[in-house]
């Protein structure tokens with residue numbers, strides 16, 4: 001085991017991020033800034049570029065009250081954060097393929113023929129997905145966007161804590177969402193740090209890597 005660190009200083013953004021669970025309550029992050037962070041985070045890769053992530057941002061007193069009962073042991077983050085962001089995965093992500101690839105043509109990123117070929121492939125490929133396969137793929141994509149969100153927030157001078165300890169089923173019900181369609185993935189608390197992030201332990205690469 002060793003302390004978490006990176007070997008390449010160019011990777012400083014990774015070391016700068018730590019889980020921060022207590023924020024300065026007097027700092028309110030504007031919606032514009034949160035939207036910018038979300039937009040930057042969405043540079044994340046996703047399977048077939050279908051971008052299945054959907055966000056709910058709780059940044060008003062009413063919004064914070066709504067999510068409060070579902071925060072379990074994460075009350076300090078709830079109480080002090082500027083916002084809690086819920087990342088959900090949309091099980092109907094394939095229905096956006098035409099819009100996404102159409103926009104790529106509009107922006108002259110790909111020719112029309114490429115779009116047609118890709119959509120044909122995507123729809124026939126997607127039709128073979130089991131529900132479990134689709135769910136796994138969506139969870140993976142949402143994990144990527146969550147990671148990027150934490151790094152993006154850092155770039156704007158804020159800190160975050162990924163929160164898996166929340167009442168998924170109950171929150172989904174409270175939001176009135178179709179639980180078959182929307183999968184609760186992760187909450188992120190975000191705010192201006194009121195405590196220093198702590199160092200934490202990581203395996204050494206040797207311990208988790210096999211070379212062949």
Ligand SMILES: Cc1cc2nc3c(=O)[nH]c(=O)nc-3n(C[C@H](O)[C@H](O)[C@H](O)COP(=O)(O)O)c2cc1C
Pocket residue numbers: 017018019020021074161162163164165166186197198200
């Ligand atoms: C999927 C996931 C769920 C997590 N859930 C919680 C949580 O419910 N509450 C919490 O305080 N921290 C939670 N964490 C934060 C981890 O405890 C933390 O990332 C880990 O201890 C390493 O510390 P670091 O983030 O400072 O590098 C979660 C992290 C991940 C990735």
